[in-house]
Amino acid sequence: MNKKTLFPLLFGTAFQLAFPQLAQGQDQESKIAFLSDIHLQDVYANLGSEEFKGVFNPISGKFATIRTMKSQVNSTRLFNENYFAFLSALEDLKDKGIQLVVLPGDFTDDGQPMNVLALKKILDRYSAESGMRFFLTTGNHDPVNPFGGLAGKKDFLGTDGSEQAIAGAKELFPSDQVAISDQINYWGYSEITGALKNFGFFPNEKDLFWAHPFQELDVDNYKFKKATNEATLENRVYELDNSGLFLPDVSYVVEPIDGIWLLALDGNVYTYSGSEWKGSSQGFNQAAFHKNHQLDWIRKVSAEAEKRGKILISFSHYPLVEFLEGASEEMKSLFGPQKLQLERVPTSETSKQYAKAGIRVHFAGHMHFNDTGIYKDQTTTHTMYNVQVPSLAAFPAAYKTLKTSNSSTLEIETIPLTEVDHMNEFFDLYRMEHRWLLEKKDPGIWESSILESKDYLDYTRNHLLELTKSRFIPSDWPQNLALLLQNLNQKELLEWSEMNENESEDFLQKKLKKLQISKNQTGARPNIIDDFYLLKNGDELGKKLIPESRTAFYEELMPKVNQKSYSPDQKLTREFIQFFGIFEKLYHSNPSDHFSIDLKNNTIKKIED
Structure with missing residues (x-):
């Protein structure tokens, strides 16, 4: 073994530890x-x-x-x-x-x-x-x-x-x-x-x-x-x-x-x-x-x-x-x-x-x-x-x-970050707060179910659900659009997607009137608005949390909505078509979870784990 071979074997590790910046080099990860x-x-x-x-x-x-x-x-x-x-x-x-x-x-x-x-x-x-x-x-x-x-x-x-x-x-x-x-x-x-x-x-x-x-x-x-x-x-x-x-x-x-x-x-x-x-x-x-x-x-x-x-x-x-x-x-x-x-x-x-x-x-x-x-x-x-x-x-x-x-x-x-140590360290203190809010009949009382979150992913997901209900929908959404999206079921939406212009608007208007006078609005969760925020905030991470039954429904619904049209006076139909157009863009997103960027060829590629 010559000196050129022996030197790095004897001193390579020590050199890297002593001079990590010089040892790094561009070919090293x-x-x-x-x-x-x-x-x-x-x-x-x-x-x-x-x-x-x-x-x-x-x-x-x-x-x-x-x-x-x-x-x-x-x-x-x-x-x-x-x-x-x-x-x-x-x-x-x-x-x-x-x-x-x-x-x-x-x-x-x-x-x-x-x-x-x-x-x-x-x-x-x-x-x-x-x-x-x-x-x-x-x-x-x-x-x-x-x-x-x-x-x-x-x-x-x-x-x-x-x-x-x-x-x-x-x-x-x-x-x-x-x-x-x-x-x-x-x-x-x-x-x-x-x-x-x-x-x-x-x-x-x-x-x-x-x-x-x-x-x-x-x-x-x-x-x-x-x-x-x-x-x-x-x-x-x-x-x-x-x-x-x-x-x-x-x-x-x-x-x-x-x-x-x-x-x-x-x-x-x-x-x-x-x-x-x-x-x-x-x-x-x-x-x-x-x-x-x-x-x-x-x-x-x-x-x-x-x-x-x-x-x-x-x-x-x-x-x-x-x-x-x-x-x-x-x-x-x-x-x-x-x-x-x-x-x-x-x-x-x-x-x-x-x-x-x-x-x-x-x-x-x-x-x-x-x-x-x-x-x-x-x-x-x-x-x-x-x-x-x-x-x-x-x-x-x-x-x-x-x-x-x-x-x-x-x-x-x-x-x-799915698991976080000490995540529930303050939950008993929040329960004390919840009791105080109940006693005072405070209108800002929150759903105590958030304290049943099993991990940090579940906790932040529940936080988003509560935030959507208490702040996002009341402050950001057209009221009628939100009410309909929270109450129409998959079968009704698929039926609506196949209706002509006049039938579409008439269907939505009749459904809206029933909901406005009814005291039994379901607002059943999970609903499309929740999935919208999963996609908007979480992108591919959020999409993974949408069950297959609902992703299959969206993939059937969105192409049909793409074929629909509306006239200027059909406000609800317009809002629905606009919403699902936005939803589809968020659904078919650029890679954001695990991907590579090739700067030489200006390309981005999803990496399948």
């Missing part, structure tokens, strides 16, 4: 996890309040600082159990040996000190114990206000099952019994990024390269010390619309391992009314205008990455491509442009700008959806894939992993 919309709230926080320290939980022996179940079932996110879901996801990553972890925004629930510091403690622990590296970008629930300020919430669970208000000052809720705590105030950019400085927002000695939009992109002469000196927030501000007001932009690009560039885009947009700052949830539709300096920087970064053969993966809290399978315009027509969070859908012009700037693969959160969106311009010169990472605080609770061993093929897998 790289794995990155994406955990979005954690909305972390410290469920056992030290409020430092004389008036309220939490609700004693006999199961843990600690004082719980949790929100009511009533508030959870009226919110698009959980506030409490997602704390344990986050820990379960990190344990899963530790078992899988995945060490690069991206958090695309809303990593806390409103950026209060107690929540930011709880997140820091968890990330520090997994960094120290498992060698994980975390890379964060801000969401609209992190710096709610760019410079922080007084804040409070009325919906914490009180000691008797009622709601307990907690605020930074009494004047926020003058008519309530308020517990005063500075831990509930808003932190701004400076405090949040300062506490979480080791997680991407600033240069780290472990990285091969790091830069932000307001400095020269000088890869060849990169020096950690110089980058650190230039990375202060004072050097990372932009002027808001020639107003003389300056805001931070904590975007950055980092090379944590050889060959991979992570591009973190701070898509938060704020406006100033003259007395206070207000954040927006619309994302890049507004950022493209108010923060257009980012587009120039993205062009430079993408060109540099291509020149150097780097895999460029961008991530932000906000999506860059339409995430409703091309059905958003039909949804606006049927439900209204302000319903179903449709104002958050990126326009084709927005997608075009960022695709043209050089982004090809983008991971986003914000919507709490599982989805893959594809933008292609008319010349097919620019193609961009938008991967929607689900929330850990809502259905479908899941995270994504990206695996690649070369610069042209990416494998993306969605990992559902």
Whole structure:
């Protein structure tokens, strides 16, 4: 055996352990996890309040600082159990040996000190114990206000099952019994990024390269010390619309391992009314205008990455491509442009700008959806894939992993969180709340069956069912359409699908009148509206939960509805045809569960497990 053969055998493993970045190489498999919309709230926080320290939980022996179940079932996110879901996801990553972890925004629930510091403690622990590296970008629930300020919430669970208000000052809720705590105030950019400085927002000695939009992109002469000196927030501000007001932009690009560039885009947009700052949830539709300096920087970064053969993966809290399978315009027509969070859908012009700037693969959160969106311009010169990472605080609770061993093929897998330890730790406290609501005959009482959930998948599914009933249908749906869809059975819908125009409208109108005067509306679950939200929010993950008997029914019904027509005065028929057209687009979606993207040939392919 010669020396050339002997050297790697003796020293290869030691070399890789000592210099993992240099040993990585582009031909070696790289794995990155994406955990979005954690909305972390410290469920056992030290409020430092004389008036309220939490609700004693006999199961843990600690004082719980949790929100009511009533508030959870009226919110698009959980506030409490997602704390344990986050820990379960990190344990899963530790078992899988995945060490690069991206958090695309809303990593806390409103950026209060107690929540930011709880997140820091968890990330520090997994960094120290498992060698994980975390890379964060801000969401609209992190710096709610760019410079922080007084804040409070009325919906914490009180000691008797009622709601307990907690605020930074009494004047926020003058008519309530308020517990005063500075831990509930808003932190701004400076405090949040300062506490979480080791997680991407600033240069780290472990990285091969790091830069932000307001400095020269000088890869060849990169020096950690110089980058650190230039990375202060004072050097990372932009002027808001020639107003003389300056805001931070904590975007950055980092090379944590050889060959991979992570591009973190701070898509938060704020406006100033003259007395206070207000954040927006619309994302890049507004950022493209108010923060257009980012587009120039993205062009430079993408060109540099291509020149150097780097895999460029961008991530932000906000999506860059339409995430409703091309059905958003039909949804606006049927439900209204302000319903179903449709104002958050990126326009084709927005997608075009960022695709043209050089982004090809983008991971986003914000919507709490599982989805893959594809933008292609008319010349097919620019193609961009938008991967929607689900929330850990809502259905479908899941995270994504990206695996690649070369610069042209990416494998993306969605990992559902089915089992979560300690998921039911607060259920007895919720039962106390439920008894209190019953005694007070509160109209906001929730279905106690959610406490019978067998696992986290079942729990988040039941949360979505309750949310659909209590909030989505009353606020977003045409009343008559919802009433009919909740009560027509499969046989009646198939009969309707084969009727001519006049028969169709007459059938629906007669059925509607009976339902309006009847006290025996079934509203039987599961129904088509529930399946609609399974598809809209869960995509392929949701489709798996629809029984075969119902998928067979949909596959028989949808082609028949496609053949139907209506006249302008046939409102119900029009709404039904529009709805099932939307339903069909969601049903036949792009791959979103386990798939590969070939950047060389601009193709996406489902991977059958």
